[in-house]
Amino acid sequence: MSYFSAHALSCVFKQDSSQQNGKTLFSNLSLHLERGEIVDLTGPSGSGKSHVLMALALLDPHASAKLTLEGRDSSSFTPESWRRNVVYLPQRPVLTSDTVLDAVLLPFGFSINRNAKGLRPQTAKPVAKQIRNGLDELGLDDVELVRNPAMLSVGQQARVCLLRSLMLQPKVLLSDEVDAGLDPDSSDKVGAMLQNAATHMGMAVLRVRHRNSDGRASRILSLAHGRLSRQEME
Numbered sequence: 001m002s003y004f005s006a007h008a009l010s011c012v013f014k015q016d017s018s019q020q021n022g023k024t025l026f027s028n029l030s031l032h033l034e035r036g037e038i039v040d041l042t043g044p045s046g047s048g049k050s051h052v053l054m055a056l057a058l059l060d061p062h063a064s065a066k067l068t069l070e071g072r073d074s075s076s077f078t079p080e081s082w083r084r085n086v087v088y089l090p091q092r093p094v095l096t097s098d099t100v101l102d103a104v105l106l107p108f109g110f111s112i113n114r115n116a117k118g119l120r121p122q123t124a125k126p127v128a129k130q131i132r133n134g135l136d137e138l139g140l141d142d143v144e145l146v147r148n149p150a151m152l153s154v155g156q157q158a159r160v161c162l163l164r165s166l167m168l169q170p171k172v173l174l175s176d177e178v179d180a181g182l183d184p185d186s187s188d189k190v191g192a193m194l195q196n197a198a199t200h201m202g203m204a205v206l207r208v209r210h211r212n213s214d215g216r217a218s219r220i221l222s223l224a225h226g227r228l229s230r231q232e233m234e
């Protein structure tokens, strides 16, 4: 039994209200991820990689699939609890909070800014320290916790979003080109942090990447013309 599996993974854009004559982006794909495994997903632009990831997180209304996590069918989860376990990290960073700190804490439903209500100071300090350390590890040591995320570059925002996703400690992380616009050193830091999460937390990571292999993935899958195939490792 695989840690995470997808069968009959399909994405069809319906053209009319009768739900007939749709455009099929992909159909009947299968994939699996083992605990603590990093797998890369490559393929031409527009081949549907993002839609695969969104389908796995039950975020794509055009997609259908039979999904299991640790042997449990996705239908036995609420969509919310599935998405707490299977987190999609989108290609375009979305940070709406006023500070980097609040942006990272947003999914936890609390704030430790000046008007903090929900978190006791003895909890707030270690969490802020953990976020600080995470940002430093990702090469964001010059980004203050009080900085407005809108003032960050896209590559910086992407790494803040990555840290936020990792702090949720999902069982599966679906990472959509998080290192796309980064220099090689920053990209390596992102890879190292994902590897750390896989090794020490057992997180299964599926990464959409256009870069050359960084040696961290155990398998590389390629999506092209609606088909998923395993690529030879270099």
Ligand SMILES: Nc1ncnc2c1ncn2[C@@H]1O[C@H](COP(=O)(O)OP(=O)(O)OP(=O)(O)O)[C@@H](O)[C@H]1O
Residues within 6 Å of the ligand: 013, 023, 025, 043, 044, 045, 046, 047, 048, 049, 050, 051, 052, 091
């Ligand atoms: N409503 C729609 N109707 C028909 N086709 C659509 C629709 N929405 C998206 N598509 C198609 O889906 C594809 C985009 O898929 P996706 O964004 O998953 O690709 P990708 O492989 O992640 O691309 P990239 O590498 O450029 O990010 C495109 O081919 C686009 O034409």
